[in-house]
Each structure stands twice: as C-alpha cells, then as structure tokens.
Amino acid sequence: xxxxxxxxxxxxxxxxxxxxxxxxxxxxxxxxxxxxxxxxxxxxxxxxxxxxxxxxxxxxxxxxxxxxxxxxxxxxxxxxxxxxxxxxxxxxxxxxxxxxxxxxxxxxxxxxxxxxxxxxxxxxxxxxxxxxxxxxxxxxxxxxxxxxxxxxxxxxxxxxxxxxxxxxxxxxxxxxxxxxxxxxxxxxxxxxxxxxxxxxxxxxxxxxxxxxxxxxxxxxxxxxxxxxxxxxxxxxxxxxxxxxxxxxxxxxxxxxxxxxxxxxxxxxxxxxxxxxxxxxxxxxxxxxxxxxxxxxxxxxxxxxx
Amino acid sequence: xxxxxxxxxxxxxxxxxxxxxxxxxxxxxxxxxxxxxxxxxxxxxxxxxxxxxxxxxxxxxxxxxxxxxxxxxxxxxxxxxxxxxxxxxxxxxxxxxxxxxxxxxxxxxxxxxxxxxxxxxxxxxxxxxxxxxxxxxxxxxxxxxxxxxxxxxxxxxxxxxxxxxxxxxxxxxxxxxxxxxxxxxxxxxxxxxxxxxxxxxxxxxxxxxxxxxxxxxxxxxxxxxxxxxxxxxxxxxxxxxxxxxxxxxxxxxxxxxxxxxxxxxxxxxxxxxxxxxxxxxxxxxxxxxxxxxxxxxxxxxxxxxxxxxxxxxxxxxxxxxxxxxxxxxxxxxxxxxxxxxxxxxxxxxxxxxxxxxxxxxxxxxxxxxxxxxxxxxxxxxxxxxxxxxxxxxxxxxxxxxxxxxxxxxxxxxxxxxxxxxxxxxxxxxxxxxxxxxxxxxxxxxxxxxxxxxxxxxxxxxxxxxxxxxxxxxxxxxxxxxxxxxxxxxxxxxxxxxxxxxxxxxxxxxxxxxxxxxxxxxxxxxxxxxxxxxxxxxxxxxxxxxxxxxxxxxxxxxxxxxxxxxxxxxxxxx
Ligand code: HEM
Ligand SMILES: [Cu+2]
Ligand SMILES: [Cu+2]
Numbered sequence: 001x002x003x004x005x006x007x008x009x010x011x012x013x014x015x016x017x018x019x020x021x022x023x024x025x026x027x028x029x030x031x032x033x034x035x036x037x038x039x040x041x042x043x044x045x046x047x048x049x050x051x052x053x054x055x056x057x058x059x060x061x062x063x064x065x066x067x068x069x070x071x072x073x074x075x076x077x078x079x080x081x082x083x084x085x086x087x088x089x090x091x092x093x094x095x096x097x098x099x100x101x102x103x104x105x106x107x108x109x110x111x112x113x114x115x116x117x118x119x120x121x122x123x124x125x126x127x128x129x130x131x132x133x134x135x136x137x138x139x140x141x142x143x144x145x146x147x148x149x150x151x152x153x154x155x156x157x158x159x160x161x162x163x164x165x166x167x168x169x170x171x172x173x174x175x176x177x178x179x180x181x182x183x184x185x186x187x188x189x190x191x192x193x194x195x196x197x198x199x200x201x202x203x204x205x206x207x208x209x210x211x212x213x214x215x216x217x218x219x220x221x222x223x224x225x226x227x228x229x230x231x232x233x234x235x236x237x238x239x240x241x242x243x244x245x246x247x248x249x250x251x252x253x254x255x256x257x258x259x260x261x262x263x264x265x266x267x268x269x270x271x272x273x274x275x276x277x278x279x280x281x282x283x284x285x286x287x288x289x290x291x292x293x294x295x296x297x298x299x300x301x302x303x304x305x
Numbered sequence: 306x307x308x309x310x311x312x313x314x315x316x317x318x319x320x321x322x323x324x325x326x327x328x329x330x331x332x333x334x335x336x337x338x339x340x341x342x343x344x345x346x347x348x349x350x351x352x353x354x355x356x357x358x359x360x361x362x363x364x365x366x367x368x369x370x371x372x373x374x375x376x377x378x379x380x381x382x383x384x385x386x387x388x389x390x391x392x393x394x395x396x397x398x399x400x401x402x403x404x405x406x407x408x409x410x411x412x413x414x415x416x417x418x419x420x421x422x423x424x425x426x427x428x429x430x431x432x433x434x435x436x437x438x439x440x441x442x443x444x445x446x447x448x449x450x451x452x453x454x455x456x457x458x459x460x461x462x463x464x465x466x467x468x469x470x471x472x473x474x475x476x477x478x479x480x481x482x483x484x485x486x487x488x489x490x491x492x493x494x495x496x497x498x499x500x501x502x503x504x505x506x507x508x509x510x511x512x513x514x515x516x517x518x519x520x521x522x523x524x525x526x527x528x529x530x531x532x533x534x535x536x537x538x539x540x541x542x543x544x545x546x547x548x549x550x551x552x553x554x555x556x557x558x559x560x561x562x563x564x565x566x567x568x569x570x571x572x573x574x575x576x577x578x579x580x581x582x583x584x585x586x587x588x589x590x591x592x593x594x595x596x597x598x599x600x601x602x603x604x605x606x607x608x609x610x611x612x613x614x615x616x617x618x619x620x621x622x623x624x625x626x627x628x629x630x631x632x633x634x635x636x637x638x639x640x641x642x643x644x645x646x647x648x649x650x651x652x653x654x655x656x657x658x659x660x661x662x663x664x665x666x667x668x669x670x671x672x673x674x675x676x677x678x679x680x681x682x683x684x685x686x687x688x689x690x691x692x693x694x695x696x697x698x699x700x701x702x703x704x705x706x707x708x709x710x711x712x713x714x715x716x717x718x719x720x721x722x723x724x725x726x727x728x729x730x731x732x733x734x735x736x737x738x739x740x741x742x743x744x745x746x747x748x749x750x751x752x753x754x755x756x757x758x759x760x761x762x763x764x765x766x767x768x769x770x771x772x773x774x775x776x777x778x779x780x781x782x783x784x785x786x787x788x789x790x791x792x793x794x795x796x797x798x799x800x801x802x803x804x805x806x807x808x809x810x811x812x813x814x815x816x817x818x819x820x821x822x823x824x825x826x827x828x829x830x831x832x833x834x835x836x837x838x839x840x841x842x843x844x845x846x847x848x849x850x851x852x853x854x855x856x857x858x859x860x861x862x863x864x865x866x867x868x869x870x871x872x873x874x875x876x877x878x
Contacts, residue, residue: 046757047690058686065687069677076644080669083651087589088658095655097853099592104649105642109598112641116634116680120627123634123684127626130686147464185768207459208555210620210693214759217690221621223556224458225549228622241771245693245761247452249459250377253764 042067048215051240051261053233054130055217061126062217065119072115130218133231137199138264139192145202145209145222145244148251152190155201159274163188163257186241187256193267194237202228210245213259219245234261336421339826341428342407343724346717348432349399354791355439356390359383361788364748368781370769380765381450382469386441388453389473392573393480394435396709400576401487401522402431404716405515407724409491411819412512414500414837416829419493427486434479441469449473452763454566455536457547457558462540471540474533481530488522491515500818502837506600509817509840510593513600514579517607521568521575524611529565532558556623563614571610573705575603577712578643581665584719585647587815588662589654592841592853595646602639602646609636619688626685633683640676644669659813660734664715667742668707675703678753693763696756699749706745714794722808725801726824733797740790747783751776816841 042063050056142153153160192198202211204222212219213232220228234240244255262270326334332344363384366375375383406424410417418424441448446467451460455473458464495508495516508516536558538544545551547558586593593599609632615624616633647669656662678700681687691697714737721729755776760767767773811820821843822831835846839853 046754048757048759055690058690061684062681062687062690065681065684069681073673073677076648076673077670079648080651080666080673083648083654084656084666087651087654087656089590089655091655093655094848094851095589095591095653097592097851098653099594099596099853101595101649105595105598105645108645109638109642112638113635116637119680119684120631120634123630123686124627126684126686127630130689131626207464208456210761212693212759212761214690217686219620219689219692223621223623225555226621226623230622241759243759243761246456247381247459247693247763249451249464250381252381253377253761253766 048217050217051215051235051238052218053235054132054231055215056235057126057129058217061122064122068115068119131230133199133229134197136197137231138196139267140199140201141190141192142201142203143190143211143222144205145211145248145255146205147207147249148244148255150188150190150255150257152188154271154274157271157275159271161188161190185254185256186239186258187243189258189260190242191260191262191267191270192232192234193264194234194261196264197231197233200230200232202230207248208246209248209255211242212245213240213242215240216259221246232259234259237261237263237266336417336425337828338406338410338418338421338424339724341424342403342405344428345398345406345431346403348435349395349403352390352435353395353399356387356395357788357791359387359390361784363387364781364784366765367767367777369778370774371766375765377765378447378450381763382442382448384763385450385452385473386438386448389438389449391705391709392453392569393477394431394438396573396705396713397484397569398431398480399709399713400573400580401484401491401515401518402427404580404720405491405511405518405576406487408720408819409494409512409515410498411723411822411826411830412509412817413495413498414503414818414831414834415494415498416831418490419498420490423486424490427483427490430479430483430486434476434483437472437479438476441472444468444472454562456562457536457539457555458549460536460540461548471537474537474540477533478530478537481526481533484522484526485530488519488526491519492523495519500831500834500837502842503818506597507837507840507842509579510582510596510599510603511576511579511817514575514582514603517603518572518575521572521607521610525565525568525572528561529569532561532565535561556618556621559618559621560614563617564611566617567614568607568610570704571606574708575607577668577708577716578603580716580719581647581668581712582643583817584661584665584715585650586841587719587813588659588665589651589656590814591650591654592816592839593646594649594652595642596840598642599646602642605639606636609639613683616683616688619685620692630683630685634680637676637680637683644673659718660729660731660738661715661719661813663735663738664711664718667738667745668711668715671703671707671711671745675700675707679704691756693761694756695752695760695762698762699752699756702749702752706749710741711745719813720819721801722812723819723824723826726805726808727801728806728808728812730797730800733793733800737790737793737797740793741787744783744786744788744790748780748787749783751780751783755780811843811847814844814847816844818842821846 042060043066044059045063045066047059047062048055050059140155142155144151144153149163151160151162200211202220202222203226204224206224208224209222210219211222216232216234218230218232220230222228238261240259240261242257242259244252248255325331332340335341362375363380366372366380406418438448444467446469448469449455449465449472451465451470455470460470495512499508535544535546539547539553545553547553547555549555582593582599613629613633613636615629618624619626619629658666678696682691682697682700718729718734721727755773756762758772758776760771760773767777808824810823812824813820817840818834818837819826821835835842839845841853845852
C-alpha cells in the first residue's frame with residue numbers, strides 16, 4: 001500500500017501467481033503460519049512491502065513480528081488495565097499478602113523463551129536470504145559515499161554517475177523536473193536492471209554514511225576501511241527515492257539519491273549511451289558524466305542551505 | 306562492618322550535634338549524602354529542562370518541511386546536545402547521583418555513604434563536566450555536532466574541528482570518573498553498611514538494582530573513558546587509532562563505544578525499574594510479587610547486556626549477526642519477568658492512584674511498547690529496514706522517556722515528602738501526569754510511522770510531498786503538550802515551597818526503611834531502627850498482623866499466621 005516509489009513506476013505487473021495460492025491456502029495459512037503464505041495477505045503496517053526480492057523477505061519477517069508483538073502487547077496491556085481498574089482501592093480491607101507462585105513464575109519465564117526462539121529462527125532464515133550474494137550478478141556497481149554525495153561506478157563499463165548533495169543528474173530522463181534543495185531533489189541516480197541481480201559494493205571516501213533505500217527495506221553503512229557487498233533484485237521497474245541515514249556532518253539531511261530500475265533492454269541501452277558519451281574523458285569518467293548531466297552546481301546548493 | 310547498634314535500641318551518640326555550616330557554605334562543603342544527593346538532583350533537573358527546551362526547538366523546526374527556523378549547523382548542534390545532555394548528564398546522574406545517593410544509605414540503614422568525601426568529589430566532577438559540555442555553545446565553532454555517539458572519523462580533527470568537540474570529549478572524561486566513583490561508593494555502601502538484619506535478600510529492589518547498576522558502571526564507563534582518551538589523542542597527539550590513513554580502524558570506535566553504550570542503556574534503566582518496583586507495592590498494599598525472581602531477572606539483564614553491544618552495529622556488515630541477535634532477544638525474557646512481577650503485585654491489591662502510582666502505570670505502558678519494538682530491532686533484517694530512521698527515535702524515546710521521565714518523576718513525587726518533609730499537591734501532580742501522558746503518545750506514535758515511511762533520524766529538514774508533514778506536525782504538537790505539563794510540575798514545587806504542608810515520616814504507609822525515620826531525616830539518618838525481618842521492615846513494624854505469606858498462601862489460609870519470607874538468623878536478630 002505504501003509500496004509506491006516516488007516517481008511513476010514504468011510498469012506495475014500484478015501478482016498473478018499468488019492469487020490462486022491465496023484462494024485455496026489462504027485461510028489455512030493465516031491460521032497456521034502467516035509467514036509461509038507470502039506477503040500479499042500480510043498487512044503492511046505502514047511499511048514498504050519490499051520492491052526487491054530480498055526486501056520482500058524482510059517485509060514478511062517484519063509484518064509477522066508486528067503481528068506477534070501486537071498479540072503479546074495486547075495481552076499485557078489487558079492484564080495491566082484489568083489490574084488497574086479491577087483492584088482500585090475500595091475499602092481499607094487488607095489484601096492478602098501473597099508473594100510467590102512458583103508454577104506461574106516458571107510459566108511466564110518459559111513462554112517468552114519459546115516466543116523469542118521462534119523469532120530467532122525466522123530471523124536467521126531471513127537474514128541469510130537477505131544477505132546472500134549471487135555468484136553471477138548481471139551488473140556490478142561500486143557505490144562510494146562521500147561528504148556529501150554519491151558516486152556510482154559501473155565496474156568494467158567505464159560508466160559512472162556522480163552527484164553531490166541535492167543534485168538531480170536525472171540519468172535516464174524519467175523525471176525531468178527542476179530540483180530545489182530539500183524540496184524535491186532526488187539526488188544522483190543509481191540505475192539498475194529490473195528482474196536481474198545487481199551487485200552493490202559499498203565503500204566510503206571519508207566518514208560513516210548510511211546507504212538506505214526505504215522501498216527496498218534495506219540499509220547498510222558505508223564504513224571507511226570496510227567494503228560491504230550485497231545484492232538487489234528489483235522486482236519492477238520504477239524510481240525509488242533514497243537517502244543517507246547515518247549522520248555524516250553538515251549536509252547529512254540533504255544527501256539524497258535514487259534508484260532507477262529499468263527494463264533490462266532499456267538499461268543496456270542507457271549503459272551504451274553513457275559509454276559513448278564518456279569515451280573521450282576515459283581517465284575521468286565521473287567528472288564528465290557529472291558535468292554533462294547535472295542541473296545545479298553543488299556550490300549554489302550549499303549556499304542556499 | 307555494620308556500623309549501627311543492635312535492634313531495637315535507640316542509637317547512641319548521634320543526635321543533632323553537628324553544628325556544620327549552613328546556607329551556601331553547607332552546599333559547597335557538605336559530605337552528607339543527602340545534601341550531595343539533592344545537589345545532584347537539582348543540577349540534573351536543570352539539565353533536563355535545558356535539554357527539554359532544545360527538544361522543543363528541534364520539534365518546532367521539524368513541524369514543517371524545509372523549515373528555516375534553524376540552520377543545518379544549529380540543528381545538528383542542538384540534537385547532539387539534546388541527546389548528550391539527556392543521557393550523560395540527566396538520566397544517569399539523576400538516578401545514581403541523585404535519588405540513589407539520597408535513598409540508598411537510608412534504605413540499607415546506614416548513616417552515610419561509605420566514602421563521603423569521594424561522594425562529594427563525584428558531584429563536583431559531575432558539575433564541572435556538565436558546565437564543560439555546555440560551554441561548547443560559547444566557542445567560535447559552536448557546540449559539538451556529531452550526535453551523542455561521536456562516531457569516528459566524523460569526530461576527528463579534520464571533520465569536526467573546533468573546541469566544542471574537545472569540550473564534549475573532556476566533559477565525558479570528567480563525568481565518566483564521577484560515575485565510576487559513585488559506582489564504587491554504592492557497591493561498598495550496599496555490601497558493608499547494611500543495618501543489622503538487613504540481609505541481601507531483604508534489600509529493597511531499588512537498592513538491589515542500584516547495586517547491579519553500580520557494577521555495570523564499573524564495567525562500562527572505563528571503556529568509554531578509554532575511547533574518549535583515544536579520540537582525544539587522535540585529534541591532538543597525531544595518533545591514528547581510529548583513522549584509516551594511519552592504519553587505524555574506524556569501526557573499533559563503534560565497538561568500544563557500544564561496549565559502553567549498551568550497558569549504559571541498562572545503567573539508565575535499572576535504577577528506574579528499581580523505583581517503580583519500590584513504589585507499586587506501596588500503593589497496592591502488597592509485597593512485591595516474585596521478589597527473588599525480580600532480583601535474578603535484574604542480574605541476568607545485566608549479564609546479558611554486556612554481550613549485546615553489536616546490535617547497534619547490525620548494518621555495519623562486520624558483526625556476527627546471529628550471536629548478537631540471540632543475546633539481544635534473550636533480554637526480553639528477564640524483562641518480561643519484571644512485567645509479570647509488576648502486574649502480579651497489583652493483582653488483588655488495594656491500589657490507590659496517587660501521583661507516584663499514576664506515573665508508574667504510565668511507565669508500564671510506555672516501556673511495554675518501547676520494549677516490544679526493541680525486540681523487533683534485535684532481529685537484524687528488521688533492523689536493516691528501520692536502522693537510523695524515526696522508528697528507532699520512537700523506540701528509544703519510549704524506553705528512555707518511559708524510564709527516566711515517567712519512572713523518574715514517579716520516584717520524585719514519591720520521595721519528595723521524605724526529602725523535604727512536605728507534601729506535593731495531588732491535583733497538580735495529576736494534571737502534570739495526564740498532560741504528559743497524552744503528550745507522550747501523541748509525540749512518539751507518529752514517529753514510528755515516519756520511520757517506516759523512510760524518514761531518517763538526525764535530519765534538520767525534509768522534503769515535502771512524501772507524506773511526512775502531517776505526522777511531524779502531530780509529533781510536534783505532542784511535544785508542546787509535554788512542555789506544558791512541566792509548567793504544572795514547576796507550579797507544584799512552587800506551591801509546596803510557599804505553602805508547605807507537613808508530610809510526616811510515612812505519608813504513603815510505605816514499606817522500606819527510609820520511611821521509618823523523620824522527614825527529612827536527621828543528620829546521620831536514624832535515631833532508632835525497627836527490626837528488619839523481611840524486605841518491608843517499616844510495613845512489618847506498623848502492620849504486625851499483615852506479614853508476607855511465603856507461597857500462594859493456600860497453606861496458611863489466612864493472613865495473620867503467614868510465615869515470613871527468608872526468616873533466617875533468629876527470631877529478633
Ligand atoms: C521532552 C520530550 C522530548 C522530545 C520532544 C524529544 C525530541 C527529540 C528530537 C526531535 C530528537 C532529534 C531526532 C533526530 O533529529 O534524529 C531527539 C533525539 C534524542 N533524544 Fe529526545 N526528546 C525528548 C526527551 C528525551 C529524553 C527524556 C531523553 C533521554 C533520557 C532523550 C534522548 C534523546 C537522544 C539520546 C536522542 C538522540 C540524539 C542523537 O541522535 O544523537 N530525549 N529527541
Ligand atoms: Cu549522512
Ligand atoms: Cu543496545
């Protein structure tokens with residue numbers, strides 16, 4: 001429901017396969033194991049359903065856990081409210097001075113242990129799925145975070161996109177709007193093919209930054225001295241806004257970027273056109289791409305902020 | 306090494322013969338734990354109001370998108386100082402320097418802390434450290450602006466030049482020593498200065514929790530102090546402990562910081578758990594349900610809390626996720642035990658809702674939701690989608706506000722009559738509670754949604770058109786309500802100052818030893834002590850017919866012949 005990326009998705013394929021499953025197994029699944037069923041029946045709780053394969057797994061865990069938390073929370077709240085309302089002082093009668101009830105105490109120790117172990121089981125399964133990296137990604141992009149912007153290098157392709165704070169280099173022309181700081185800038189665009197696996201190698205050029213794509217349900221630090229590797233398999237073409245989440249200094253609040261997922265053919269066409277336009281400046285591909293693409297120079301953005 | 310005479314004698318030799326200095330000189334030179342405790346409490350409350358004022362500024366800024374009330378730099382300084390003041394200089398010192406300092410010697414039946422002069426040194430280090438941190442605002446570059454965690458390399462000399470950052474580091478060094486000294490003092494006092502008959506399993510839970518807290522302080526704070534020394538050396542002495550360039554390891558800072566930082570969370574929480582655990586039984590007129598389970602739960606929380614630090618680093622990609630996840634999830638178990646003990650205490654009680662009890666119920670509800678969302682964050686995939694967003698801001702405020710403010714003010718309203726011999730006004734206290742309670746939920750519930758919609762924390766401004774505006778506006782409105790509620794608190798203090806109503810020694814019909822002596826207590830606390838035969842000596846003294854029943858009471862059938870709990874050591878000691 002809140003799954004919508006900021007821009008217009010180029011194509012929104014309906015989930016055909018799952019409706020059959022839902023019709024026959026739905027009621028049973030809800031009763032037995034909501035997590036088995038697939039996310040379409042689970043409420044979103046204001047979260048994103050996950051625009052990537054990996055992010056969808058996280059969503060299922062999130063939603064299932066929220067349900068469990070609501071159940072536990074409701075029980076405890078009812079116990080508290082019952083105690084508070086039922087046992088208000090009505091007289092000076094002395095209540096019974098009991099203190100221990102060992103069977104009860106054992107019960108409320110063991111049940112939480114079981115709940116927690118169950119959550120741990122689901123956690124391990126999900127985190128292995130989310131963190132798994134494919135041996136043969138279709139595209140590999142090196143992402144460098146810096147104060148204050150992002151640089152995306154397409155390994156072996158001599159293509160890179162670079163943008164500072166609030167620039168909107170608009171690499172594919174899907175949204176050609178002008179951009180004003182802190183209002184509607186999308187920042188530099190990280191272009192990737194939909195339906196294929198993209199390998200991200202994340203590094204930082206200076207301080208700690210946070211690479212966070214809300215619609216992908218995923219964040220990872222760009223940590224100086226550490227190289228992080230992870231995969232995205234975006235399900236549908238679209239534009240997904242994104243932002244730095246780890247406080248990184250003065251312009252942290254403006255360190256936007258966005259992911260552009262294109263149908264594979266369109267993605268390859270974009271890659272070729274970028275290669276063509278950046279050939280002359282092969283030694284500094286980033287600089288040329290950036291200068292040819294970006295609307296407002298960084299200096300003016302900083303002055304305005 | 307018990308210092309007091311045996312029961313039931315009047316204690317000899319220490320009537321009011323101390324003709325010490327009065328007025329300002331008394332506050333400057335005193336080594337009396339009660340005076341130092343009050344100094345701590347007043348100072349930390351002033352800090353709380355300063356930090357709260359900053360929070361309101363932050364909320365005004367965030368009430369609308371791309372707002373220009375504060376510049377980016379100003380916002381960054383203010384949120385850094387808000388968090389730092391609240392955690393380092395309010396929540397901790399209010400509990401272990403303020404209330405614990407005042408209450409612990411009374412609860413164990415001691416005349417003072419074990420090392421009164423060290424205690425005074427703690428306070429003066431704390432005061433100096435607090436002023437040091439605030440001085441940052443008056444330097445040319447402004448106050449520190451690297452968040453309360455000061456991650457390297459953002460906190461390096463290159464990325465955060467200026468004296469504000471140095472003052473922040475030095476402040477943590479000073480208050481770090483202050484905390485360690487207080488920790489030593491509390492441990493020694495609780496182990497060696499207990500009154501006759503006050504065995505470990507007759508200690509009030511507040512005292513138990515302060516003992517465990519003090520041990521955690523001794524484990525955690527030296528690590529923070531070391532990290533600050535390293536940071537300072539990197540900034541000024543050319544070392545490269547946390548910088549990649551010289552072969553250092555930036556992520557080491559995060560490990561050191563959170564090895565302190567997570568136990569710190571419990572250093573801030575356990576004292577407040579202790580307060581509500583002492584208060585709820587009093588207003589329910591019952592003993593604490595599952596006393597021993599509560600003690601073991603506290604100990605296991607403390608033990609687990611030293612092995613979970615990397616749950617703050619799940620998204621670094623360099624920590625062992627399953628281990629830290631499991632350890633963190635397990636903390637939910639002893640925490641759950643505490644909840645059921647609190648509920649079990651109220652169960653079949655005769656609950657009176659005076660202001661302290663209202664604040665305790667407020668704490669229960671706030672901490673319940675904060676705790677449940679904490680369990681969610683302990684699962685790495687869920688942390689990946691909420692880390693550093695407003696979801697986390699909502700989570701830790703529910704926990705910290707729940708403990709330090711709801712439970713803290715429960716403690717304040719509860720012990721105020723003991724400390725000043727005056728009552729606080731009940732209607733004003735209740736208005737304070739209800740306004741704050743409503744404001745609290747209105748402020749923090751929208752923040753969960755904001756986080757799930759992708760709003761990062763620590764942003765000075767945000768774009769319009771993402772559905773964040775209304776939620777932020779509501780959160781800001783809630784925070785104004787919280788601010789207003791504190792006007793009633795101040796009004797209450799003012800009233801009790803101008804129109805004192807005598808409280809008497811034991812206005813709440815309370816349980817623990819401190820309510821046996823006069824309010825405020827005499828110089829060395831006790832002129833006589835009641836026999837201590839359970840964790841409720843004052844109650845036992847005034848209600849000899851309503852002793853605790855050991856199990857669920859079936860055996861004894863009726864109240865009057867109930868066996869005492871843990872009655873070792875002879876009939877009357
Ligand atoms: C009076 C009610 C309060 C309000 C309205 C409030 C509001 C805020 C706001 C707006 C932020 C900044 C969030 C961001 O930009 O990421 C913040 C951060 C923070 N607050 Fe509060 N707060 C309140 C009380 C407290 C209390 C009682 C504590 C602790 C005892 C506390 C501890 C913190 C901490 C640790 C941070 C994080 C600072 C950082 O990210 O470095 N706050 N608060
Ligand atoms: Cu950032
Ligand atoms: Cu932690």
